[in-house]
Amino acid sequence: MSFDKERFKSPYSFLFGNMNLRTKTLLIISLVGFVLLAIAINSFFINVDNITTNFAIKNSQPSLQHPFGTDWMGRDMFSRTIKGLGLSIVIGGLASILSAIIAVFLGLSSTLGRYFDHAVNSMTDLFLSIPHILLIILVSISLGGGISGIVVGISLTHWIPLTRVLRAEIKQINTSTYVKLSKNFGRTKLWIAKNHLLPLLIPQIVVGTILVFPHAIMHEASVTFLGFGLSPHEPAIGIILAESMKYLSNGSWWLAFFPGLSLLIIVLLFDLIGDNLQKLLDPTQANE
């Protein structure tokens, strides 16, 4: 019975050959990471003023010269989209890191005592009961809008899932025999947090942070689209999409289609990184 050797072959073996899963996962992560980084860096070098207005070619269809077409002022939509995506990635990055910091802080403080735990718990419940979009808009406007407003707004609404995961995980580790034993060997709470808890939590924190990215980007775009986010002169995808609404009825489909599609792809790419990282760090899947 030459048993189940087939099981070890992945359905994508034509793509990756005989690579094992860990190599494949790492390859996917680095490829996707490279694409995202390239977009972010490129967008940094695109100067908005250089996206020249040229009314001679306004509203032209996608062509080789202008793969995403041009808008009503004759600006190249490809450059505008890349610039917008870059901004989205930066905002997403800032927001995810900020929300992860909040989550780690709250997660760890929930172990300080029963009252802290209660406080964290009621706070998560409170924030869960308010619709995301509403809260982002409120925070963003009250902070005067702009990038800082939107980043703070998103961070304040996206720490909840990671906080819950960390709180549960910390609880479980704290009841483990090896932590109790550590106390019996005279180790302090801080020592245990640093040596036992944190190393076991890092995978969760990393994956949790990455998985906030796509949410942050989507929320930024939608709030901006609604006009409560970034100001109209910022080169954001939300702004581009909002503008395109006026021209869609003229048949200028490319104004919405390509930026929207690009945004979707970026979101999916971040999801892909998150899932693959999880695969890599999750011990139950680690050896497959």
Add this chain to the structure above:
Amino acid sequence: MSEDKINNRENVTKSPKTLLNVSNISISFFQYSKGLKKIVLHVVKELYLDVGEGEIVAVLGSSGSGKSLLAHAILGILPGNSLLEGEMKYNGKILDQKLKEELRGDEIALIPQSVDFLDPLMKIGDQIIGDVTDDKKEGKKREMTKIFKNYNLREDIADLYPFQLSGGMTRRVLFSTSMIINPKLVVADEPTPGLDEKPIEETLNYLKTMANEGRGIILITHDIQTAVKVADKVVIFYSGYVIEVNRTENFSGNGNKLLHPYTRALYKALPQNGFKLFEGSQPMNMDKEDKCIYYDRCRQSIEKCSHSNPDLVEIDGMKVRCYVVEKSYEI
């Protein structure tokens, strides 16, 4: 030893109809060592095992010797990063993954070692009856009542959740879950860990009753006393290899009828048999077998032992993996 001699002996010690026949099974695991390198761990090697109807075969080995994997291999529930090689036959038919899945929960049952196998959120009765269509449910329920009676369980236990049971009840419930399907082959994985005399006695009696009903039983345990109390024959594991298969009655007196030096060491290490000290530890997951697996601890080794690992050979209906024993029987 010549071929037909072996055959003759087999005829003499002919056991009842063979239910399960495991020959030359190896189980290995894939694991990432450092970074991207994958290594293969050979955990169980060249395993042979026969179980007949109404027979209790004890598989004896210490933790980490691979004995629990045997149970998982028979039931087809090895984890995804493992590889099973060799041949298993059930009632003469080749037992592949598909047949295992068909027979699991039908003709082959597992008695797991812990409560963790019960769903904590499901009532005991529903777990025992399992997922059946409504027309079969009544029959199963009647069957369950009968089994509960056999195991001294009150009928209303069916409405309880696992956490409401005492340790003893849980064990009997685990037995009930396997008996409801009326299996022909039962694999009991460490059913008596850390129990007192009375519950061990009780558990072993259940196993005996099952065997008397004609079922084949594989009893996996690390406890030599448990094994000897009920089994017809005992299979001894060492570092993933079967090193000896012996009849239960030979585990008596001063242990002179035991063949392999490790088996004797095990026997003599029991508190009632002298509590004798033997140094060394069992090597785990060895890759190279360029000497006998017991060579480093053996006190009677001969030159041959230092450069090749002996095969499992049959002697008087027993089996052993040792050159020294082989030699003494040839004379």
Add this chain to the structure above:
Amino acid sequence: MFMAELKANNISFKYNGTNEWILKDLSISLKDSQVKGLIGESGGGKSTLCKILAGYEDYFEGEVKIDDLNTNSSKINPVQLIFQHPEKTMNPKWKMKRSLDESWEVSDDILEKFGIKENWLNRWSNELSGGELQKFSIIRALNPKTKFLIADEITTMLDAVTQVQIWKLLLSIAKKRKIGILVVSHDKELVHEVCDEIAHLNDINHV
């Protein structure tokens, strides 16, 4: 020279929210250098008592104290508990060396006595067998500050050969360091073999 004694007086315990006493007015004592066996039926509260003695359980009635020990300011509990399942007592992300270091700097001769090979120190806990892991957890509990060991079914899951190795070593080290051991086991033969004195839980537990 002092005599140290671990004393548990009138211990009572029940689980939170239940009315059933697991332990009631139980008293037991253990002198240094003494090896005392404790036998009793499973579910009778043996493991709970072990946890109370070693300070793993905060909510109980009665008192646990150590007499006459020249009380140094050490934070390490002089009563160490050794568990039945050593794999649960090791951080899965730590190598064995680090797990040992958490307790004390183990000398080479102890490692050698227990037959711990050099390369085992660099392994993860899931790469060792139950017997090997239990040897590690015993060495870890043998901190120089340890005065009493509570051995809760420590060789129940191990084969007979490893059981003898562990007990013979543990007894000789305990004798040298004047450590008292409470041997909790279901195996009467074993308890008779290794203990000076035997207590039966049913006799001292007034449930």
